[in-house]
Amino acid sequence: MKILVLNASPKGPNSTTLHTALYLAALHPEHSFTVLHVGQQIRQLEKDFAPLRQALSEAELLLFCYPVYTFIAPYQLHRLIELIKADGVELRGKLASQITTSKHFYDVTAHRYVEENCLDLGLHTIRGLSADMEDLLCERGQREARMFFDQLLFSCDHGPFVAPAPRAPQRTRAIYRPTLPETPKVSQKDAVIVTNCAPDDVNLTNMITDFRAALPCGSRVVNLREFPFGGGCLGCFGCAITGQCVYKDGFDSFLRQTIQTADGFVYAFTISDHYTHSSFKCFDDRQFCNGHRTVTHGTPIAYLISGDYQYESNLRMIVEGRCEVGGNYLCGVATDEGDTAADIRTLAQNLAFAMDGHLARPANFYGVGGMKIFRDMIYVMQGLMKADHRFYKEHGIYDFPQKQRERIWQMRLIGTLLSIPSVQKKAKGQMTTAMIAPYQKVVEQARRDT
């Protein structure tokens, strides 16, 4: 089979992920593997797509290989998908799959993003391999990679292929015109609206205008398309040591001084390719200069999204997951799918309420699970990720279970007591009563206090 390996890691030949594909190629000389370093060469591809068009046309199976970057794929792969779709090269009926390496932090959303785009292109899409960064270095990881490839070949012949999600009906979106009156700016808070709004994006422009009018505080707009990005994150880890990005485009100070200083963040974009235009992904990835530090913990976030958000379940998970992991209060998402003006007004009020009240809510599975991955990873990498390690120590993020010594002993004692038959008999039916007692005390105290 003619397999085209699309290596979207910005590290090119030095990509960890690529090496899983190279390992499989070494084991399967009966198949032809062509490797293109599309991530590293994204600038050249923007100028001349012809060589890639040729390679895509000749391939039978496209194998997307990339690292998971900030919940999805690297900017370079987002850009590549834009280029493929814009070119219109016929891929219908070909096969596609993917290999990623990561620390499994939101690898699911990355895989789904690539699957959804493969499905858009009419590719028969086969579930990919999501490996840990170090998997290829151990026997289990190698075995799993081999099994993935065997399954991939089998699925090429027999399926199953990834099923598409329900699609938004084909319709022309109604133009949204600004309708909201100017609310007096009585609050001293400052909201920053980060957008990649294109000049001809009428709905998003008008949604931003209305949102700003409805806010009871001042706001600023940062358009990412105007920022002179030197390029996408290179994954070089230079910032892990110095805290400074290797690019000299001033993004890290811009991020810290212009964006992160706000009392509330508003992200405004139009959906395309199941996320938004790649300019936003460039922004996401370049924030790696903050490492894994939740530096904006507590700052509320609101989203203005133009497009069929209700049909984008993966994007909804990304939006929620990012707030959860960052410890940011998600005030809501206003879209142009329903009563846009009312949704925008409510969202503006919610954001103002959250900024004034410093609202917080307990992290859910997306947040708790995500932070546990970071906690374990930074603990192991503390020698390299020095700033992250210091931050995690200072903020009590190293909440390893073994530190809860008192609770562990308490549970041991209860377990030992309950293994005595006479105690067991006596405790029967009283366990829940005993467990709820401290909670009852809280409620009683609250009653006394009011």
Ligand SMILES: Cc1cc2nc3c(=O)[nH]c(=O)nc-3n(C[C@H](O)[C@H](O)[C@H](O)COP(=O)(O)O)c2cc1C
């Ligand atoms: C900018 C950036 C963002 C990343 N985001 C994630 C992430 O969201 N989830 C994850 O598990 N790992 C993440 N990683 C780690 C990479 O996925 C991991 O190091 C990967 O194995 C690198 O593969 P490569 O050598 O092929 O580029 C990120 C790394 C960088 C540099």
